[in-house]
Amino acid sequence: MVQKKGGATRVSEDAEEDLARVPLQGILLADSFAQKFRPITLERPKVLLPLVNAPMIDYTLAWLESAGVEEVYVFCCAHSKQVIDYLGSSKWIGQPNFSVTTIESHNSVSAGDALRLIYERNVIHGDFILISGDTVSNMSLTQALQEHKERRKKDSNAVMTMVIKQSKPSPSTHQSRLGTDELFMAIDPDTKQLLYYEDKADHLKGTITLDKMLLTDNPFISLHNDKQDCYIDICSPEVLSLFTDNFDYQHLRRHFVKGLLVDDIMGYKIFIHEIHSSYAARIDNFRSYDTISKDIIQRWTYPLVPDVPFFGNCTTKLRRQGMYRTSEIGQSCSAQIGPFTVVGNGTTIGKDTKISNSVVGEGCTIGSNVSIEGSYIWHNVTIEDGCKLRHAIVCDGVLMKSGSVLEPGVILSFKVVIGQQFVVPAYSKVSLLQQPTKQDSDEELEYADNSSGIVEIPSTTSTSDMLNGELTSKSSETQCWAASEVGTGGVGYIWSLIEGGHEEEWRHSVAPIPADKLAEVIQAMNDDLEISDASVLPPSGELKPDSVSNDTDNDDVEYIRDDSVYFEKEVEATFLRAVHENVNEDHVILEVNSLRLSYNMTSADCAGAIFYSVMKLALDTPHSSTSELCRIVANVTTTWQKLLKYYLPSLDEEIEVILKFEEMCLESAKEFSPLFAQTLHLLYEKDILQEEAILNWASEKEGADDADKVFVKQSEKFIQSCDQVTMSIIFRLKRSRGTIYKIELLMLFMCP
Template sequence: MAPKSSKGKKGGSADFVKDEQLQAIVLSDSYETRFMPLAMEKPRCLLPLANTPLIEYTLEFLATAGVSEVYVICSSHAKQVEKYLKSSKWNQPTSPFSLSTIASPGSHSVGDVMRELDNKGLIRSDFLLISGDIVCNMDFSKVLEAHKARKNKDRNAIMTMVLREATALHRSRQRNDPGVFILDEESGRCLRYEQAKTTRGHGGGSSLLLDEEILTAHSSVSFRNDLIDCHIDICAPDVPALFQENFDYDDMRADFVRGILTSDILGKTIYAHVVKDKYASRVQSQQTYDSVSKDVVSRYAYPIAPDYNFLDDQCYSYQHGHIYKENEVVLAQSCIIERSTVIGSKTFIGSDTRISGTVIGRRCRIGDNVSLKSSYIWDNVTIEDGVTIDRAIVADGAVVKAGATILPGSIISFGVVVGTGVTIGPNVKVTTKAYENYDPYAEEDDEDSATSDDERGPVAISASDPEIVGPDGIGIVYKEDEEDEGDNVDIDGLVYSMSLADISSAHADSDVDDEAVVDAPHSLHSTSNSRKSRHRRTLSRSSATYSDTLDGSDDEETFLSEAIASIERSINENHTQDVAMLELKTLKMTMNASYEEVREATMAALVAHITKQVNEDSQDVKTATKRLFSAYTPMISKQIFENEEQVDLLHRLQGQCARRPLGPKIFLWAVMELYDRDVLEEDYITEWWEDDESDSTKSLATVKHGLAPWYEWLKNAEEEDSDSDSDDE
C-alpha cells in the first residue's frame, strides 16, 4: 500500500526538539517464534545471556545514552515483564530514567506498537526505538549529535538507523539476513533498503532489483550487505503517525523504511549511522544468542562482560582465560575448567568433569565425569554422572540423568527430565508444555481466575514420550498447537519437530512440512458438496474432535497428506503451475476427493511453507505471503467454481492461520493478494465476515481481528465508488 501524506500533524521531523530530554521505546517482544519453546514460558527479553536477563543489557545502554524517559511495550508475557521491571533497580529512585510499562496484548508487530503509540500521544519529540534484546557498548551521544546535524541540514529527515559494520560471515550477524542497504556515501542517506531474493539453481546466489535512477541521481552510491542491523533507530515524532496512516506497515525495515524510500508522495528521508569501532548486536535467534554470548564472555563487547555485574546481587570475578566465577562455587579438585566459562553462585561441579566454553547458572549440581562443551546451562539444573552435553541449551530446573547425551543444536526446556542413558538430538527441542491453544499475546490471567475452554496458553503435558526422554524422563518434542479450540487431542506419534534453522543448517529429510500433514485432517471446515460421488466426512471446527476425524476417514487423511506433500514438492522444486495442478488433479481423481479437501490441502501447504520461510529463512511475513499466493493464484482460482466457495476458501485459510502465531499476518496479506488478483470478491468476503463461525473461537477471532483495518478500508472504498457512480448518473 502506497504511503499516504501526513497532513496536519504537529511536531513533524523539521521541528527538532528543543527539550533535550530523550524518550526511548523498548520493544520487549520480538514478534517471532525463533526462541520456542523457551519463549512459550518466559519472554525473550528475560532469557539469560551470560546469566543476566537480556533486557538488562538494553536498559544499561539506555542509561549510558542519557535517556530520561523509558516506555517498555509488553506484548507476550506482559505480566512477567512488568513484575520483573517493578522489582528491578530501574524502578528505584536512583534510576537514571523514569520507567513505565505499557501492556499491549493486541500488538502483533512493530507496526501495531507504533499505531498504539500514536493513539496514546506519548511521543513529544524525537525518540529512540530499540528492541529489548540489544547488547551495545557504543557512545550514543555521538550518534545523537550526528542525527541532530543531519536534521538541521535536511528538514525532511525522519529517522536515523544505527548499523554496525561487520563482514557478511561475522558470527554475530543473523544468518540468512537478506538485508541490503543502499547508501549515499557522502551524506549517509539511505536510498533504498532491499531484501535480496535467493535465486534457485545458482549456487544459493541472490538477486536485487533496483531503479536505475538511484545510480544516476547520486554521484557515489554504496551497496552494503556488510552491515549488522542493530535495530536501534532514532525516530521523528511523526513516525508513529505514518504507521497509523498506512495500516499495512508491520515491519520497520521491510515495510516502513522500504515504503518511505519508495514513496513519491511524502518526500521523507532516512539516514544510516554506521558504527565501525564499537559493539552492537541484537539477540534475535539461537545462532545470535550463541555468538553474542561468546562475544560478551570473551570481552569483545567490553566493558560489557560477566564481571560488569549488572544485577545488584551479582559478584562475578574475572580469571585468566576468560573464566568467571561467583561466590560459593564448589569445584572438585579433579575437575577441569577450561577457557570462556562462566559459573554462577552456589553451583557444585564433581570429580573428573571437564567444562569448556560453557555458561552455567546458579544453584546447579553437576556430577562426576561430565563433559560440557559450548553449552548454556541455566539456573537450578541437575546434571548427573557421565553426561555429555555439546552446544545445547538446558533451561531452568531441568534434570539430565546419568549417562545421557545431548547433541548439538538441542534445547532442553524448563523442567524437562532427560532419562538415564538417553540421547537427545541433534537439533531437537524438548518441552514439558504443550503448544496447544498457545497465544503468546493473550492476556495472562491471575492465578485464581478461571480459564476459558479456548484460552490459548501453554499447558502441562498429560504424558511424556518415552521414545524421546526415556521411561524415567519427562517431556515431549516441541510442536505447534494441535487444536485451537482446546479439545483433548491424542498427540502420540504426531509431533512436529521444528528444525533449528538459526543454530544449525540441518533440514528435515522429508519434502513436506510435518506440521501441515498433521494439522490438515482436523482443521476441515464443514460444507456441503454436491460434487461428492460418495459420502466423505467433513469436520466442523466448533464441535468435532480429532479422534472423530480419524474414525472412518483414513482415505481423507491419506489424500490430505499426499496432496500437501505434492504441493510442497511443487514449491520446493519450482514446478510450473501446469505441472502442479496436473499432479493435484490426478491425485484428486485417483482418491475420489472433494474440492473442499483440495482447498484444505492447498491452504495447509501454502501457510505451512510461509511459516517455514519466515522462521528458517528470515523472510518477512508480507513478502513471503504475497510472493507465494501470487504464484499460486492460478491453482487456487481453478479450485473455485461457485461464488459461495470463496467463503469456504476463506474459512479454510483462516483455520490454518489460526493454528500459528504468525497466522493473523499471513491471513491479512493472503486475503489482500487474493482480492487484488480477483480470486475473492467483496460480497463474499463480507459474507465470510458476517458468518458467526469466523469468530467462533478465540484463535479464529484473533485472525479475523487482524484483517479488520483492511476490511474497513474495503467497505469504505466500495461506498465511495458507489457514491461516485451515483453522482455520474
C-alpha cells in the same frame, strides 16, 4: 541569555533550545513478535531469558541509561505480567534521571501495532531511541544523535537514523555469524542517506533489482552486502504518526523502512550512522544468542561484561584464560573448568567433570564425569553423573538423568526431564508443552493460551514433581505426557522440525553446521548476485550512472571473501582499542586468542596480524621524515614488545613476521621500503626476531627472481653479520664444555 539589538530584546537560539528541551526518550519493545525462540518463549518472554546469567533486557536498559536516555517506555504484550513484575522489583525503578515506564497491551501482534498504541498514549514529545529489548550495545549515542539533529534542522523530512556496522562473516559458512539473512543496502556515500534496503528473505535466489531512477537522482551509490543492521534507530516523532497513518506498516524493516524508501509523494528520508570500534548486535535466533554470549565473555561488549556490576550486585570475578566464576561454588579438585566459561553462584560440580566454552547458571547441580562443551545451562538445573552435552541450551529446572546425552543443537525447555541413558537427537527441541498444530506467522504473539491450542503448565505443579518425572493429579488432568519420547522416566515432547527443515535449524542453531552438510550450505549461501538493469558489483561496490550497461560480463566479477582479511581487520581494531583505551596486554592477548578460535586461524596468522597492527600504528603516527618514522617504529615496538613476543613461540612465526613486513613494504605500506633493513635489525636487537629466522628467510629466497630478492639484497650486510654470529656459536660449541659454554652463549645473544 537575552541580547539587546535596536532597542528590542531577542532570545538567543541557544536559550530557545534550552527552553524547548525535552528529555531524551526511548521506546523499548519487550516483544520480538516472532517465534524463533520457541518453545522457550511459550513460557517466558524472550527479554527475560538469561544472557550470560543476566536477563537480556538488563543489557538494553543498561546501555540506554549509559547513553543518556532519561525516559524509557517499555512496551510489553506477551507475558506482560512477567515483564512488569520483573521491572517492578528491579534496580531500574526509582533511578535518578532514568525512569522506566511500562505500556501494556493484550492484542498487539506486531511492532506496528505497538508503535500505534504508543502514539495514542501521547507520551513521546521529541526525538526518541527505538530499540528491541534483545539488543546489546556499548556505543556512544552522542555523534549519531548530533548528526540526526543537524540533519533535522536542514531537512524536516529526515525522520530516522539507523545504526549499522560492518558484519563479520562466519569463517566456516561465509554467512553472517549471527545467523541472519544477507542484507543489501544502497547508500549515498556523501550524505549517508539510505536509498535501498532488502534482506535475502525478501528476494529470490540472490537477485535484486535497482530502479534506474536511483542512478538518475543520485550521482554515486554505494551498494553493500557486508553491513549489519544493529536495530538501533534514532527517530523523530513523525515516525509514530506514519505508523498510525499506514496500518499496512507492521514490520519495522520489511514494511516501514522499505515503504518510506519507495514513497515518492511524502519525501521522507532515512539515514545511516555506521559504527566501527563500538559493539551493537541483536539476538534474533539461537545462533546469535550463542555468538553474542561469546562476545560478552570475550569482553567485546565492555563494560557490559560478567565481572562488572552494571545491573546490580556482582560477585563474579575474571580468572585466567577468560574464565569467570564466583567464590560461592562447590567444585571438586579433579573437575576442570576450561577457558571462556562462566559459572554462577551456588553451583556444585562433581569429580572429573569437564566444562569448556560454556555458561552455567546459579544453583545448578552437576555430577561426576560430566562433559559440557559450548553449552548454556540456565538456573537450578540438575545434571546427573556421566551426562554429555555439546552445543545445547538447557533451561531452568531441567533434570538430565545419569548417562543421558544431548547431541549438538538441542534445546531443552523449562523443567523437562531426560530419561536415563537417553540420547536426544541433534537439533531437537523438547518441551513440556505439545507443539502447536497450527503454525502461525512469524509476527504472532509468543504466549500460550487456550485459543492457540496450547495449555500452560498449571502453577500447582511443583518443581520436585517435575524432577521426579511425575505430575500431580491436577496437572495430569490437563496434559498427557509422552514419556517415551525422552526415555524411561523422562517428561517432555520432542517437537518436529519447523517448515524449511534442517537448513533453517542449522543456520539458526547454537551448534556448528555439520561438516558433511557444510558444502551444500556454502553453495546455498553464495548464490550469484544479479542486479537487473545495472552492472554486477562485488560486495561493497560503488555504482555510478555511467556504469549502467546491459552488456556487463558477469564472468568478470569475482566474489572473494577471504577470512584472513576479516581476521586481520578484527585484530587491528582490537589493538587500536587497546592503544586508545590503555588496555593491558593480557586482555589484548585474550581477545586475539578468542578471534583466533572464532576464525580458525593459526599462531602464525596471529603473529602476522599483530605485527601488521603495530607497524600500521607507527606508520599512522604523524612524521615528517624517514628518520623520524624509524624512531617511531622503535618506540612503538618497545612499547608492545611483550605482545609481539607472545605470538612468536617458534621460528615459523618469526619468519611469518618477516614475510608480512616484506608484503607491507611492497603493497600497503611502501613508506617502509627504504627502512626494511633498519627495521629488521631493530627487531633483532629487541629480541623479537632470532638470527636463525632471518637466515632461514634469506635462504628461502635464494632461488627466487631478483624482483623477489629486493629486501634480501637491501639487508645483505645485516644477514652476513647474523651468519657470523651463528658461526661463532658453533665454534664455541666445539671448543667449550658445560657451564662455560652456557654463559658465553647467553652473553652472545644479549650482546650481538
